Amino acid sequence: MIKVGIPKALLYYQYYPMWKTFFEELGAEVVVSPPTTQAMVAAGSSRVVADTCLPVKIFLGHVLSLVEKCDYLFIPAVRSVKHKIYNCSKFLGLPDLTKAVIPECPPILEINIDINKGKHKLYQAIYQLGRHFTWNPFKVRQASIAAWQAYLDYQQLMSSYGLTPT
Numbered sequence: 296m297i298k299v300g301i302p303k304a305l306l307y308y309q310y311y312p313m314w315k316t317f318f319e320e321l322g323a324e325v326v327v328s329p330p331t332t333q334a335m336v337a338a339g340s341s342r343v344v345a346d347t348c349l350p351v352k353i354f355l356g357h358v359l360s361l362v363e364k365c366d367y368l369f370i371p372a373v374r375s376v377k378h379k380i381y382n383c384s385k386f387l388g389l390p391d392l393t394k395a396v397i398p399e400c401p402p403i404l405e406i407n408i409d410i411n412k413g414k415h416k417l418y419q420a421i422y423q424l425g426r427h428f429t430w431n432p433f434k435v436r437q438a439s440i441a442a443w444q445a446y447l448d449y450q451q452l453m454s455s456y457g458l459t460p461t
Contacts, residue, residue, distance in 0.1 A: 358370075362400055370403050375409045
């Protein structure tokens with residue numbers, strides 16, 4: 296079974312249920328990095344210049360903790376998840392930064408998420424991601440529908456506790 300690593304940092308807490316469901320529906324095993332430690336922060340910090348922001352250093356520490364534990368790393372480039380609202384540039388460059396500073400990392404499953412380019416482009420990106428696991432477009436569609444439902448369920452759960460993941 297193919298193992299997909301997901302770093303437990305940055306957008307992990309908002310979208311993990313969706314990503315986990317998507318990959319599991321496609322037959323992959325999802326491996327998550329452990330909770331953040333001082334050693335992870337130090338490891339991530341050692342790979343970049345001092346001016347790099349702490350969240351990115353922590354993210355890289357999480358990636359390093361997954362290097363030997365998975366076949367692929369899932370690192371999306373999240374440009375925008377709302378119309379005309381864009382994320383910080385650190386989210387845009389994570390796949391490239393990771394490749395540059397952690398050359399020993401497994402291949403990166405990269406997807407560009409940008410709602411402003413339209414649903415068609417997003418669907419194309421999802422199908423391209425799914426093709427790493429199956430060439431059956433119906434299976435990818437089924438996985439994406441299940442993933443979206445997992446995301447909605449998670450949002451509802453968080454809302455019921457008075458928490459807002461967005």
